[in-house]
Amino acid sequence: MNVRYSAIAALIxxxxxxxxxxxxxxxxxxxxxxxxxxxxxxxxxxxxxxFFSMSFIAGIGRLNSIRPIRxxxxxxxxxxxxxxxxxxxxxxxxxxxxxxxxxSPTQAAVxxxxxxxxxxxxxxxxxxxxxxxxxQKEASAALNLPDWKSTLRIVIPQAIPIAIPGLSNLTIExxxxxxxxxxxxxxxxxxxxxxxxxxxYRTLDIxxxxxxxxxxxxxxxxxxxxxxxxxxxRHLARPH
Amino acid sequence: xTEPKIRFDKVSKRYGSLTVLDRLDFxxxxxxxxxxxxxxxSGKTTVLRVLMTLEGVQDGVIWVSGEPLNKMQSKxxxxxxxxxxxxxxxSRIGMVFQNFNLFPHMTALDNCIEAPIQSLGLSKAEAVxxxxxxLAMVGLAEKRDQYPSQLSGGQQQRVAIARALAMRPxxxxxDEPTSALDPEMVGEVLSVIRALAAExxxxxxxxxxxxxxxxxxxxxxxxxxxxxxxxxxxPNELFGNPQNSRLQQFLSKVLEAR
Amino acid sequence: MDWQWDFTFxxxxxxLWEAAGITVYATVVSFAFALxxxxxxxxxxxxxxxxxxxxASEVIEFIRGxxxxxxxxxxxxxxxxxxxxxxxxxxxxLAIAIYNSALTAEVYxxxxxxxxxxxxxxxxxxxxxxxxxxxxxxxxxSLPPIIPALGNYLVAIFKETPLLSFVAVGEIMHASxxxxxxxxxxxxxVTLAGIFFLVMSLVAAALVRATENYVKRSILH
Numbered sequence: 001m002n003v004r005y006s007a008i009a010a011l012i013x014x015x016x017x018x019x020x021x022x023x024x025x026x027x028x029x030x031x032x033x034x035x036x037x038x039x040x041x042x043x044x045x046x047x048x049x050x051f052f053s054m055s056f057i058a059g060i061g062r063l064n065s066i067r068p069i070r071x072x073x074x075x076x077x078x079x080x081x082x083x084x085x086x087x088x089x090x091x092x093x094x095x096x097x098x099x100x101x102x103x104s105p106t107q108a109a110v111x112x113x114x115x116x117x118x119x120x121x122x123x124x125x126x127x128x129x130x131x132x133x134x135x136q137k138e139a140s141a142a143l144n145l146p147d148w149k150s151t152l153r154i155v156i157p158q159a160i161p162i163a164i165p166g167l168s169n170l171t172i173e174x175x176x177x178x179x180x181x182x183x184x185x186x187x188x189x190x191x192x193x194x195x196x197x198x199x200x201y202r203t204l205d206i207x208x209x210x211x212x213x214x215x216x217x218x219x220x221x222x223x224x225x226x227x228x229x230x231x232x233x234r235h236l237a238r239p240h
Numbered sequence: 241x242t243e244p245k246i247r248f249d250k251v252s253k254r255y256g257s258l259t260v261l262d263r264l265d266f267x268x269x270x271x272x273x274x275x276x277x278x279x280x281x282s283g284k285t286t287v288l289r290v291l292m293t294l295e296g297v298q299d300g301v302i303w304v305s306g307e308p309l310n311k312m313q314s315k316x317x318x319x320x321x322x323x324x325x326x327x328x329x330x331s332r333i334g335m336v337f338q339n340f341n342l343f344p345h346m347t348a349l350d351n352c353i354e355a356p357i358q359s360l361g362l363s364k365a366e367a368v369x370x371x372x373x374x375l376a377m378v379g380l381a382e383k384r385d386q387y388p389s390q391l392s393g394g395q396q397q398r399v400a401i402a403r404a405l406a407m408r409p410x411x412x413x414x415d416e417p418t419s420a421l422d423p424e425m426v427g428e429v430l431s432v433i434r435a436l437a438a439e440x441x442x443x444x445x446x447x448x449x450x451x452x453x454x455x456x457x458x459x460x461x462x463x464x465x466x467x468x469x470x471x472x473x474x475p476n477e478l479f480g481n482p483q484n485s486r487l488q489q490f491l492s493k494v495l496e497a498r
Numbered sequence: 499m500d501w502q503w504d505f506t507f508x509x510x511x512x513x514l515w516e517a518a519g520i521t522v523y524a525t526v527v528s529f530a531f532a533l534x535x536x537x538x539x540x541x542x543x544x545x546x547x548x549x550x551x552x553x554a555s556e557v558i559e560f561i562r563g564x565x566x567x568x569x570x571x572x573x574x575x576x577x578x579x580x581x582x583x584x585x586x587x588x589x590x591x592l593a594i595a596i597y598n599s600a601l602t603a604e605v606y607x608x609x610x611x612x613x614x615x616x617x618x619x620x621x622x623x624x625x626x627x628x629x630x631x632x633x634x635x636x637x638x639x640s641l642p643p644i645i646p647a648l649g650n651y652l653v654a655i656f657k658e659t660p661l662l663s664f665v666a667v668g669e670i671m672h673a674s675x676x677x678x679x680x681x682x683x684x685x686x687x688v689t690l691a692g693i694f695f696l697v698m699s700l701v702a703a704a705l706v707r708a709t710e711n712y713v714k715r716s717i718l719h
Contacts, residue, residue, distance in 0.1 A: 082699035086660040086671055087692045094684035098500050172563070179565035180661070190568045197575055204579075207572040211564040218563035294619050327625055335623040341616035345638045354634060355624035407624060 010212050010219070029196040029206055036192030037213055043106065043188065044175045044217075047113035051174060054118025055167065059125025060151070073122065080119035086180050088112045093184040109181040117174045124166035128159040161232040168225025172218045179214075189213055243306040245270040245411060245443045246291065251300030253286055253467075260286045261297065262467035270410075271440040275454040275475075276447045278464035279490055284447045287464075288413040291445070292335045293326055304329050304411070331359065334409030338416040340396045342388040348375060348399045349384040352406045360407065367406070374402035378432050394425030401432055412436070414446040426450070433457070451494055455479050463487045506686045510677060514690055517673035524591055524669060525656045531595035532655070533648065536602025543603060561600035567661050569593050574665045590662040598655055602648060609644035610636060645713050649706035653699055660691075670694060 054076075061073030080088070089112040092103055103111065132155050140150030182191035193210040197203050244267040253261040260283045268274050276284040289295045291302060293309070301318070302309040311318040312325045321329075342351050352371035356362045362370070375381050378398035388396050397417055404412060414433060418426045430453050437444055437457040448454055454461055455475040462472040463484065471484040482488045542554035561569070570593040577584060584592070613636050621631040660671035674687035 078700065079696060082696040082703075083692045084657040084660045084671070084695045086663070087688065087695055090671070090674070090684070090688045091692055094678065095688050098685050176563075176565040179567040182664075190565060190571065193568065194571055197571075203572070203575040207568065207576070211560075211568055211572070214565055214568065215560055215563040292619075292623050294622055327627075330622075331625050333623075335619075337616060337620065337623075339616050341614075341620035343617065343620070343635055343639075354630075355626055358627070358630045358634075359625040404623070 010215050014209075014212055014216055025202075026205065026209070029200055029202065030209065032192050032196050033189055033206070033210055033213070036187055036189040036210075039181075039186055040175070040178050040188045040217075043109050043113065043178050043181055043186065046106070046110040047117070047174060047178070048171060050110060050114025051117040051121055051170070052167070054115060055121025055125050055163075058118060058122035059129065060156075062122060062126050063129055065147075076115075077119045077122050080116050081123075083116075085112065085116045085177055086183055088116055089180060089183045105181075105184045105186045108184045109178070109186055112184075113174055113177060113181075117170055117177070120173075121167055121170050124163050124170065125159065127166070128163035129155060131162050132158045161229055164225055164229045164232065168221055168228075171225070172221050175217050175221065176214065242270075244268060244303075245272070245305060246445070247303040248287070249301045249303065251290070251297050251302060253283075253290060253295070253297045260467050261290070263300065264468060266462070266469060268443055268445060270443055273437045273440075273444045273446070273457055273459045275458040275461045276445065276464055277449075277451070277454060277461060277490075278470075282464040283467040284464045285415055286467075288335065288415050288445060288447060291411075292333060292413060293330050304332060331407070332410045333413065334404035334407050334411070335413040335415065336397070336400050336404050336417050338419050340388070340393075340400045340420070342396055342400055342403070344388050347385050347387055348380065348391070348402075351388070351399060352403045355403070356406050371402065371406055374405050375399070377405075377435075378402050379428070392425060393421045394428045397421065397425075397429045398432055401429075401436075405436075409442070411443045411445065414444065414448070416447050416449065418448065418450060449494070451479065451491070463490070465490075501685055502683070505681070505683065506690070509681070510674075510686045510690055513673050513677060514670055514687065514694065517668055517670040518694065520587070520667065521656070521659050521669040524587065524594070524659045524662060524667070525652070528591045528594040528598065528659075529652050529655050531591070532598035532602050532651065535595055535599025536604075536606055539599050539603035540606040543607065558600045558603055561597055562604075566594065566597045566658060567664060569597055570661055570665060586665045587662070587667045590665055590667050594655060594658055594661075597658075598651055601651060605644055605647045605651070609640035609647070612643050613639045642710075642713050646706055646710035649702075649709055653702045653706065656698065656702065657695060660695075 058073045058076055061069050062077065064070050064073070089108060092108040092112050093105070096103060096108075136154055136158065137150060140154045145154070178188055179190040181188050182194075187195070189210050193206050196206050200206070246266075246268040248264045248266040251261050251264045251266075252259070262283075264283075264287070266287070276287060278284045286295070290297050291304075291309070297310060301311050307329055308318065308321070309326065309329045310321055312321045342348075343354070346354065349368065349371055352374060353364065353367040356367040356370065357364060372381065372384065375384055378401055380395060380398055380402070383391060383395060383399070388399070391399065401417075417433065418429050421429065430450065433444075433446070434453075434457055436442055446454070446458070458475045460472060461475045461478045462469050463478065463486075464470065465486050471478065471482065471487050478487070479491065482491055539554055539558055543551050543558060545551045545554070570590055573589050573593045574586065577589060617635055617639065618631070621635050626635070659669050662669050663672035663675060666672060670691050674684070674691045677687040678684040
């Protein structure tokens with residue numbers, strides 16, 4: 001498992017910065033950035049829940065033997081992968097109300113991010129399921145397991161470790177994509193940086209600190225994904 | 241005594257703490273056909289790979305026709321060889337791989353003319369003429385315009401042999417040339433190698449698990465274990481009356497498996 | 499739903515059509531720069547001089563680890579402070595190009611690494627020069643995985659161009675926002691922008707697949 005040196009360096013720099021901030025000029029903008037970070041984290045966690053759920057629902061749905069289920073999954077995946085996230089966010093926030101659905105900024109952000117990345121995740125899950133050797137399904141049939149049981153008990157558990165690298169990459173992409181939520185009036189790290197920059201005009205400091213925060217988040221997920229994958233595959237002998 | 245074609249002088253090769261070649265001394269004479277046998281991990285393939293300069297060695301000198309391969313002479317004595325020196329010496333050596341390693345985006349003919357044109361500086365007409373001869377020799381004249389994926393494993397390996405010969409090597413290395421083949425294709429490849437061995441114009445070094453074939457074509461058989469030659473001799477002596485206990489074990493296991 | 503067709507045809511479509519030109523322009527130019535930038539980053543990363551490859555690989559990782567939007571803002575605010583004044587569109591294109599260079603660098607690297615080791619070994623055994631090995635053996639075989647992956651990044655860049663609306667570049671998203679704030683009607687403009695991206699992405703994805711098949715057929719047999 002490789003932890004990047006820059007990740008460690010960034011983390012140390014961040015903690016050091018935090019310490020220095022208390023005494024230095026960083027103090028004037030850091031609290032605002034941290035409040036932004038709290039929003040970013042909140043949106044990320046809520047969106048991730050929807051993102052993972054949709055990945056599995058649509059990914060499995062796309063391989064279902066019942067045609068309408070397959071169609072609905074495919075349409076969902078194509079529509080949400082095909083449009084741009086920013087357009088989706090705008091649409092949820094500004095157009096959906098005219099259908100009588102009024103969403104709060106947080107709801108719009110979470111729905112937009114979760115559904116958008118769920119569509120990408122569905123393709124990862126679908127790929128992982130098809131990567132499980134066919135023999136597993138045949139062996140389940142030979143043991144007279146019903147179809148849904150063999151999917152749920154035999155195929156999916158083997159697909160999850162295969163899907164983890166892809167899903168953890170998408171999680172990183174999703175966290176980065178939360179930078180767009182100012183489009184629905186939320187004040188996250190990115191927008192807080194813009195605001196602070198307009199007030200204090202310390203562009204370099206503010207944006208570097210903000211980017212380092214994002215970078216730490218990315219590396220954290222990367223590291224977590226690698227650990228999770230290692231844990232789930234440690235008992236599997238890897239044939240080569 | 242004339243200088244041997246290939247000479248390993250106390251050659252050592254390690255991967256981390258694992259010693260693959262252990263101060264190996266090993267000689268092959270010009271025109272000699274030598275087979276290397278041994279259990280997996282014994283270092284037998286490594287001998288071919290370091291000779292082809294696919295991998296470096298930590299200690300010792302490899303000599304080819306009296307010239308060092310991994311070192312070169314300078315006014316300060318022997319220094320590590322530079323690229324040009326390695327390229328010059330290794331042009332005498334050709335190699336046939338276990339997995340053929342044909343270039344999948346080139347036809348059989350293109351596989352055989354690419355290097356002669358680029359490395360030997362032949363004209364395209366010369367290279368094609370020679371490649372056609374060689375493809376005919378391995379019995380694949382009519383497959384010249386086929387791509388590797390359109391050929392069977394045995395045919396691919398025969399093209400790979402033609403490709404190696406097209407570089408006019410003095411030494412040919414065969415690294416388990418039939419291990420990746422279906423049983424029914426082994427024969428066609430072995431008969432090509434047999435014909436080459438009978439000519440005695442090439443020095444041949446062969447790593448194989450085909451004991452019967454090794455016994456039939458070799459001038460000498462070497463048994464490797466633990467990065468060293470444990471026993472070597474004429475094929476009939478070595479197979480008929482093995483002295484070393486590890487060789488006896490190895491042979492009984494191999495013969496049992498058949 | 500409240501939808502006005504007159505408004506759609508008389509106001510929204512003409513203005514979106516104009517803006518679509520900027521979207522396409524930004525996409526194509528950023529992509530072209532990203533292709534070259536990625537190649538340079540990849541070469542630096544694969545450099546045998548350790549410090550260079552270390553710095554290159556950390557820079558790539560940092561660019562990939564932070565959002566494109568904040569990089570756009572960063573360039574937008576920082577460049578004028580070091581006395582580089584560029585039009586917002588140019589700054590935006592620069593940001594998108596840098597961000598995607600880090601991604602295409604990985605595409606190139608993965609493509610090269612996908613070529614089996616045996617191919618390199620065969621080239622050594624045939625005594626081919628490094629240049630010939632790359633030119634005739636390695637690059638032709640790494641194109642089939644690289645080209646569709648680059649195509650996907652072209653589509654991704656296209657979908658990233660709406661971020662330029664944050665710095666007031668008049669691309670399609672910005673045009674719909676403006677229409678929305680001028681007429682207090684978002685429905686038509688935002689929906690049409692969405693459909694525009696959806697249609698273009700589906701077409702582009704089909705093109706990428708076609709290219710992928712074509713490359714596979716013409717290079718590998």
